[in-house]
Amino acid sequence: VGAGPLLVADRVSVGYGDLTVVREVSVELNAGRTTALFGRNGAGKTTLLGGLSGLLPAGTGTIHLDGRDITSLKPWTRAAKGIALVQEGKRIFRGLTVHENLVLALPRGLTRAAAAERIDQVCDRFPVLAVRRNHRAGSLSGGQQQMLALGSALAAGPRVLLIDEPSSGLAPVVVQELLTAVSRFKQEGVAVLLVEQLVEEVLNGHAEQVVVLDGGKLVHSADATSTSVDEIAASYVG
Numbered sequence: 435v436g437a438g439p440l441l442v443a444d445r446v447s448v449g450y451g452d453l454t455v456v457r458e459v460s461v462e463l464n465a466g467r468t469t470a471l472f473g474r475n476g477a478g479k480t481t482l483l484g485g486l487s488g489l490l491p492a493g494t495g496t497i498h499l500d501g502r503d504i505t506s507l508k509p510w511t512r513a514a515k516g517i518a519l520v521q522e523g524k525r526i527f528r529g530l531t532v533h534e535n536l537v538l539a540l541p542r543g544l545t546r547a548a549a550a551e552r553i554d555q556v557c558d559r560f561p562v563l564a565v566r567r568n569h570r571a572g573s574l575s576g577g578q579q580q581m582l583a584l585g586s587a588l589a590a591g592p593r594v595l596l597i598d599e600p601s602s603g604l605a606p607v608v609v610q611e612l613l614t615a616v617s618r619f620k621q622e623g624v625a626v627l628l629v630e631q632l633v634e635e636v637l638n639g640h641a642e643q644v645v646v647l648d649g650g651k652l653v654h655s656a657d658a659t660s661t662s663v664d665e666i667a668a669s670y671v672g
């Protein structure tokens with residue numbers, strides 16, 4: 435890894451069929467830093483994550499990971515290169531146990547020992563998952579399910595983590611726990627892109643960079659320290 439940004443999206447447009455939603459947006463994600471992505475409902479945040487993860491094709495523009503062009507790579511190939519997506523709504527396998535969910539999230543080709551070690555690492559990081567290891571994922575609380583979604587992302591061994599509204603529908607005390615868990619990824623060198631509505635909480639120590647979408651366009655891109663919480667909260671949150 436060089437000194438430059440890990441993931442670079444350059445004037446990327448993303449949409450659905452003939453409908454372009456995200457228009458010529460440029461974003462740089464750095465290893466060991468969290469970039470907060472704000473915007474009203476419908477601004478295109480989820481669509482941008484779709485474009486970066488490869489779930490949605492980029493209509494125009496380029497995406498580079500570590501200097502290599504990944505624009506035309508399929509989502510599973512991008513995942514294998516270390517781009518993890520945690521979608522909104524706790525998309526886990528509810529009928530499987532916590533342990534089975536984590537096993538499914540492991541990259542292919544690990545030895546049995548390496549796989550066991552990786553699962554142990556995830557359980558060390560998220561103790562609640564160790565406690566609930568053999569419980570059905572669907573029986574966990576909302577916050578625990580979100581922890582499992584993050585744990586599954588960790589099991590994949592990400593270099594870039596894209597997270598869509600992890601706090602959605604959760605109690606404030608759980609939200610702080612989740613944001614702290616998200617910050618652990620960056621402390622270990624992951625480049626994080628975090629979509630959140632909770633501007634003050636996120637800018638209060640959890641993000642270093644801020645980008646804002648409005649009507650599918652990038653309207654703000656700056657350091658967190660030079661970004662006004664009040665202005666973002668008043669103008670650009672759903």
Ligand code: ATP
Pocket residue numbers: 450453455473474475476477478479480481482672
């Ligand atoms: P929210 O917080 O409400 O999820 P968002 O900023 O994530 O907002 P997107 O979900 O990216 O916004 O939606 C941006 C626009 O794209 C909206 O106008 C939405 O109607 C449209 N859109 C989203 N998904 C589809 C789809 N599958 N087909 C067509 N249009 C879509």
